[in-house]
Amino acid sequence: MQEDRCDVLIVGSGGAALRAAIAANEAQPELRVLVATKGTLGRSGVTATACSDRMAFHATLATTEPAEPEAWRYHADDIYRIGGYVSDGDLAEILARNAADRFADLDRWGVPFVRRADGTVDQFVTDGSKYARACYTGPYTANHIEAALVTQVQQRDIALREHTLVAELIPAARGNRVAGALVVDEQSGDVSVIHAKAVVLATGGAGQAYAVNVFPPECTGDGYAMAFRRGAELVNMEFIQIGLSSVATKLACSGSMMRALPRLVNSDGREFLPDYFPAGTSWGRIYTVLFAKGASWPVSYQEPSHVIDIAVYYELAAGRRVYLDYSANPMGLEPSELEERVLRWYNDAKSLDWVDPAIAGSPLRRLVAINPQVVRWLAERGIDLAAGDRVEIAPAIQHFQGGVKIRTRGDTTVDGLFAAGETAGGQHGANRPGGNALLDSQVFGKIAGESAATDAAATKRWPDISQTGRQEAIAWLQAFKGGPESLPATEARHTIQKIMSDIASVVRVRERLDEGLAKLDALADQGIRVDDKGLAYAVETANALTCGRLVVAAARERPESRGPHLMFARFGDLEPLPADEAWQRYIMLRRSGERIETIVRTPVPLSGA
Numbered sequence: 001m002q003e004d005r006c007d008v009l010i011v012g013s014g015g016a017a018l019r020a021a022i023a024a025n026e027a028q029p030e031l032r033v034l035v036a037t038k039g040t041l042g043r044s045g046v047t048a049t050a051c052s053d054r055m056a057f058h059a060t061l062a063t064t065e066p067a068e069p070e071a072w073r074y075h076a077d078d079i080y081r082i083g084g085y086v087s088d089g090d091l092a093e094i095l096a097r098n099a100a101d102r103f104a105d106l107d108r109w110g111v112p113f114v115r116r117a118d119g120t121v122d123q124f125v126t127d128g129s130k131y132a133r134a135c136y137t138g139p140y141t142a143n144h145i146e147a148a149l150v151t152q153v154q155q156r157d158i159a160l161r162e163h164t165l166v167a168e169l170i171p172a173a174r175g176n177r178v179a180g181a182l183v184v185d186e187q188s189g190d191v192s193v194i195h196a197k198a199v200v201l202a203t204g205g206a207g208q209a210y211a212v213n214v215f216p217p218e219c220t221g222d223g224y225a226m227a228f229r230r231g232a233e234l235v236n237m238e239f240i241q242i243g244l245s246s247v248a249t250k251l252a253c254s255g256s257m258m259r260a261l262p263r264l265v266n267s268d269g270r271e272f273l274p275d276y277f278p279a280g281t282s283w284g285r286i287y288t289v290l291f292a293k294g295a296s297w298p299v300s301y302q303e304p305s306h307v308i309d310i311a312v313y314y315e316l317a318a319g320r321r322v323y324l325d326y327s328a329n330p331m332g333l334e335p336s337e338l339e340e341r342v343l344r345w346y347n348d349a350k351s352l353d354w355v356d357p358a359i360a361g362s363p364l365r366r367l368v369a370i371n372p373q374v375v376r377w378l379a380e381r382g383i384d385l386a387a388g389d390r391v392e393i394a395p396a397i398q399h400f401q402g403g404v405k406i407r408t409r410g411d412t413t414v415d416g417l418f419a420a421g422e423t424a425g426g427q428h429g430a431n432r433p434g435g436n437a438l439l440d441s442q443v444f445g446k447i448a449g450e451s452a453a454t455d456a457a458a459t460k461r462w463p464d465i466s467q468t469g470r471q472e473a474i475a476w477l478q479a480f481k482g483g484p485e486s487l488p489a490t491e492a493r494h495t496i497q498k499i500m501s502d503i504a505s506v507v508r509v510r511e512r513l514d515e516g517l518a519k520l521d522a523l524a525d526q527g528i529r530v531d532d533k534g535l536a537y538a539v540e541t542a543n544a545l546t547c548g549r550l551v552v553a554a555a556r557e558r559p560e561s562r563g564p565h566l567m568f569a570r571f572g573d574l575e576p577l578p579a580d581e582a583w584q585r586y587i588m589l590r591r592s593g594e595r596i597e598t599i600v601r602t603p604v605p606l607s608g609a
């Protein structure tokens with residue numbers, strides 16, 4: 001078996017991984033820093049591929065309101081408060097305090113952030129934040145960040161292995177330390193070992209554990225699963241950003257898509273929304289809530305518009321499909337019944353008046369008036385609203401708030417193992433302010449890279465690899481050859497995704513989570529075998545399975561609603577259980593034999609909180 005050596009192994013090539021690689025190289029230029037990634041540099045992961053109407057990078061700059069010394073403290077406060085008090089306050093402070101410097105790096109490296117005529121950076125308010133902190137380049141902010149980081153990496157002495165799936169971390173012979181990894185060449189299927197003094201996991205989220213998600217295919221949660229198998233602690237895995245998206249195009253159907261007040265119809269042709277409001281709710285109230293959904297895309301317990309997500313979820317659970325239909329007004333819509341804030345928004349933000357029959361008479365005319373780009377964007381992808389096409393929607397997974405528990409150095413509970421970006425957990429709570437994930441990738445990417453380099457520099461010899469650990473990792477890979485009872489990877493993937501979308505999406509009920517976990521555990525016992533998609537796909541499927549089990553194990557332990565975790569007493573209930581202050585606690589997960597152990601712990605408070 002081929003063996004390779006590096007001082008710092010960076011797993012992944014998204015925003016967090018590349019920032020970590022740059023920082024490791026700058027901190028200790030004499031060390032060999034190796035980036036091992038699935039796919040090709042600059043083309044894999046969310047940072048390289050995701051887009052939305054306006055992608056945000058959150059930062060408190062010198063010009064950011066209220067433009068006071070230490071204004072970053074308001075940002076830290078927002079992260080902690082919006083997070084529902086289930087994050088480490090000191091990590092929120094690190095994020096907020098370092099945001100301006102990480103923005104300056106990206107700006108210097110050529111990310112084309114939009115500026116106003118006076119040269120100051122244009123910033124807007126994102127969900128729940130107190131001040132306008134969201135910097136942007138447009139729909140492709142993340143892709144611009146990735147491109148700038150790729151250029152920086154290529155200008156430095158940083159080694160690269162593309163099409164390389166890091167499959168398993170190998171422990172050191174002594175202590176609770178990681179000493180390298182077993183990797184699989186995605187193209188040939190060849191297996192090799194990389195010895196490393198320190199490892200940074202930056203493998204992104206686990207969207208592929210769910211049937212409907214807006215992640216690229218490589219985001220199967222490998223970092224969460226590998227860290228768990230190696231004994232690291234994970235946190236906040238129950239908190240996942242979920243929002244209504246177009247099934248065909250993955251477009252997040254927020255903002256104008258809802259504010260235009262389309263009909264929500266199911267595949268039986270029924271306008272179902274009123275069925276999910278208390279009897280007697282006025283049409284005006286129903287459509288004002290639909291309008292409010294436009295301003296709060298991810299499901300959140302704190303936002304009453306979560307009733308829209310719940311309604312769509314139950315329709316799908318009943319076997320019906322759901323569409324946004326812009327061809328005619330929803331039933332009962334009367335402009336005079338809409339709450340004042342709807343009419344005011346049209347007037348103030350868009351200079352449009354509901355006395356205009358075109359505005360009052362048609363959702364399509366409203367959408368064209370407030371966001372013509374989205375109508376064009378959909379038409380280019382085969383959904384022609386003007387011709388009466390409807391947008392099929394479903395709750396889609398967009399971001400994992402939790403992950404491998406880190407502390408202030410990006411360090412995990414395993415020596416020599418660091419995590420950053422979406423793979424890391426504890427810096428965000430139940431919700432995260434929009435724009436904070438890209439920020440996180442840069443702040444904790446840099447910190448994790450520096451810490452890993454410092455750690456590696458202090459480790460004079462490569463730690464001996466545990467021979468037992470190495471054999472176990474190889475045996476784990478060989479098990480994918482499978483016996484007759486094991487499930488082909490493609491079939492297993494569909495089963496996992498269906499279970500997760502059924503039980504651990506918008507509506508969560510303890511009994512269903514218990515049943516789901518039992519099914520996932522049974523699948524893990526049964527085993528997964530390689531099919532025509534190859535070894536890497538089988539490994540990823542096993543990782544998605546582990547992530548599914550971790551999410552469900554955490555969700556079933558939280559008996560309240562918080563952020564996107566809506567817990568219900570019974571399936572079919574419309575009202576989630578209330579948030580409970582006593583549950584301003586972490587649910588930590590770690591491996592105990594083949595079981596998942598859960599531990600309830602108190603987060604680190606914000607300083608001064």
Ligand SMILES: Cc1cc2nc3c(=O)[nH]c(=O)nc-3n(C[C@H](O)[C@H](O)[C@H](O)COP(=O)(O)OP(=O)(O)OC[C@H]3O[C@@H](n4cnc5c(N)ncnc54)[C@H](O)[C@@H]3O)c2cc1C
Pocket residue numbers: 011012013014015016017036037038039044045046047048050051052054055056057058142164165166167202203204205214215218219220222223398399420421422423434435436437438439441
């Ligand atoms: C549609 C969409 C819109 C978003 N909008 C915003 C926004 O406006 N603002 C914001 O802040 N956030 C936003 N987010 C979230 C944010 O973009 C991501 O959280 C962030 O880009 C993740 O960066 P990352 O480096 O952690 O992971 P990624 O960029 O996903 O990179 C992960 C990398 O790890 C590699 N990898 C995975 N497993 C392995 C393995 N086993 N071995 C080797 N390599 C591996 C992948 O190939 C990839 O290179 C959005 C997300 C989506 C999907």
